[in-house]
Amino acid sequence: MKLYSKYFKKYKFPFITAVLCVVLETICDLLGPTLMANIINIGIEEGSLSNVYYWGSRMIMVTVMGACFAVTRNILASKVSQRMGADLRYDLFKKTINFSETSVDQIESGSLITRMTNDTSQVIQFVNGIMRIFLKAPIMCIGSIVLASLLNFRLSLIIYGIVAVVAVLIILSMKLSYPRFYQLQKSMDQMNSVVQEYLIGVRLVKAFGTYDKEIHKFQAANTNLMDKGISSQMVITFIAPLMTLVVGIGTAIVIFIGSRLFSLNLATPGEITAFTIYMAQILSSLIMITNIFNSFVRTKASTVRIQEVLDCEEDFTHDGEIKELNGDINFENVTFAYPGGSGIPAVKNLTFSIKAGESLAIIGPTGSGKSTIAELLLRFYDVSKGKIFINGYDIKELNIDSLRNNIAIVPQKPILFSGSVADNLRWGNKEATDEMMQEAVATAQAEFILQMPGGYEGILGRGGVNISGGQKQRISIARGILRNSPILILDDATSALDAVTEAKVRENLKAKARNQIVITVTQRCGTAMFADRILVMDNGVKVGYGTHDALMENCEIYRDIYKTQIEGSREV
The missing domain is CATH 3.40.50.300 (P-loop containing nucleotide triphosphate hydrolases)
Incomplete structure (x- = not known):
């Protein structure tokens, strides 16, 4: 939620409007079976054509209203999700610009590219889905159960049992999917890194003629990505048909028990028809909810990876007065070891001075530590021990722009x-x-x-x-x-x-x-x-x-x- 709160505040009004349109559209969809029941019970069974026209016209009006709400929320969802995606990519790029050298060493460039493209696209799709269908599915499911219960409580008991079984399948799907999708994104990082390394060193590869080795490296990364992709999809492959089977069995039970209740005058043809439609809506909603959770699981993995970038250590502060540094340079007992390295100092107890000019x-x-001295002078890294002075100023106390502009x-x-x-x-x-x-x-x-x-x-x-x-x-x-x-x-x-x-x-x-x-x-x-x-x-x-x-x-x-x-x- 930390990642989304900032953007929700920025796009709060269109987001809420889209959500409201989703709710109103869902209500229109839920009224359809009830209106159909009235057409059958009050119009067709009683032979009243005027009632058929009356309830039929209302059904058409509700359907048109639902279509208008759907178009509105689709437009808002597309605009908000794409704008949020642009903002998120901008924030990620701005963050990488301000990366400290430790952060640069921490996340590979191939992984950064994946996070700014594939992971961000996943988040955009999820936000778009929330505003279009993700909220509709649970409302449709709950609304169908409530309206079905109001129509005939006895038949609704079947629905409760079906929903309970499906809920277990959804929870199982989430637990199995998350680690697989996380590994899928890491495999994508690895493949991007292999491609990027080849493109950077393409001339060296040609010079040494190591084509087979590069193809083997790519094939290994590509096969690993394929395996992880298959593994992540296998859960959905098994769970989705099981859900369809469970709801299909539930629909058959509704028709069977409904016919018995009809013979006992405990259910009407309109109620049974409405129940069948509600079961179809519940099936559609449950499948959608499963997809929502699978998307949520994948987006959660992408969100974690994006948040890792946004939480990375930034370069040193840019606040403070900008000074002109045209004096001597002094290193005093400077010791430095690269973070995450062997721990052996690259520079040890270094002391020297150089005068202006x-x-x-x-x-x-x-x-021997030659380039390390330049990196320390530019504060790409901070010294472990000792101090560096320019023009009499400790560079740790300087505005970073003051230092690097000089x-x-x-x-x-x-x-x-x-x-x-x-x-x-x-x-x-x-x-x-x-x-x-x-x-x-x-x-x-x-x-x-x-x-x-x-x-x-x-x-x-x-x-x-x-x-x-x-x-x-x-x-x-x-x-x-x-x-x-x-x-x-x-x-x-x-x-x-x-x-x-x-x-x-x-x-x-x-x-x-x-x-x-x-x-x-x-x-x-x-x-x-x-x-x-x-x-x-x-x-x-x-x-x-x-x-x-x-x-x-x-x-x-x-x-x-x-x-x-x-x-x-x-x-x-």
Whole structure:
């Protein structure tokens, strides 16, 4: 109910109106058999054509009114359910935008897509059903029992027994269905994840020729989904016919006992006819109620999964004053271990500082904690111990927008979006002028843009599929430069560039930097050695900090890296 209360308040009036239309429509449907009984008993049996016309005209009028109510509630149900679905998808997307890194790690992207599409569609169908037929079924069932009891109490005892048996079948169906539908949704997550992984790594699959392995993975996930789907439908497959059989037997008993009561003058033909119609309505209602409960069970599983997303931990607060951070950076005894990981700290007791206007290179073996430092600086994660200061402010006490608006990052893997080159560049600064873009492009050595069809208005495919890796990196670097933030982080951002192009980019950045802090995360000694300060990491621990010359004298690990990469390449 927590999920629906917000939307019920928003659409309360049309929802209540639709429910009222459902009730009035159901009343019209319930009056039909009683009016039919009057036509038979008062009109046909007594040979009164005027009574047939009288009750017949009222029956037609009630039927027309019921049709009008049905059309109204259908229109309201469609509008409200679709609008609620749009609101729910928006809220889910907005929530994912504000996900903390812990939440991003917690729910796979394939599962998120399933929850925003399949699970949301299930909720929309359920809300639409509530306003159209779900409320009608129990009212129709109860109303039929009450009116049948008023017509002939003796015959109504049969109905009570039939309803009791069906109620047991419905409860059994609910208990068996819920775990199966929940597993069905999880299987759908798994299949979506397999497809998504393949689409992301399609070139790697082609390069390694692992088609059979990918087909096998998909087939396993697809078969699992099929099995779960069959399992969830088997309950309905058995329960629905049993209900039809029970009600059919009840109808036969009504006709049999009704004929006996008629011979004893305890029932009229009109009552028996009405009872037969009421039994058909009860059968229809009970089948509908079973479908309602099955839909409820499936929607409950979807609702739980959607609520899990809405309850996920959000990013840090955006409240507070936005500050300009153009001062020093200080790490003081920082320790951090990734949530849900091995528990081994990725960074241990890290202390260092860098002054405004300086450049810092972070170097070390794979898994030494280099990129983790950038993530902590951006507060993608909070430190486990210690503190990080920028411009004298503890970043935990800063408005998150203040922090991230003052930092530009160029990630390891360049991420570009479908659209024009200019759109991708302005993603870093939407107010950027053409001159600013041209300057950033020149700094990043990305003049190849001018040779592209359309130039700055040339269209990039999703992820930049129509340009090379080095070109992607240079556009990504230009975007980071265009942001013009006091802190620029290059997270192994020049790995696809040749040495000459990288040297030009480095020189351009140094000439442009002024008071900007440039942090370069790299595995190349040839890149790191030109920074003002070099931080050497190994296994999450700082093993060296200083200039290139100082580290060559007193840091063995840095010396080994230099000898392997620089001196080794010269020998070759």
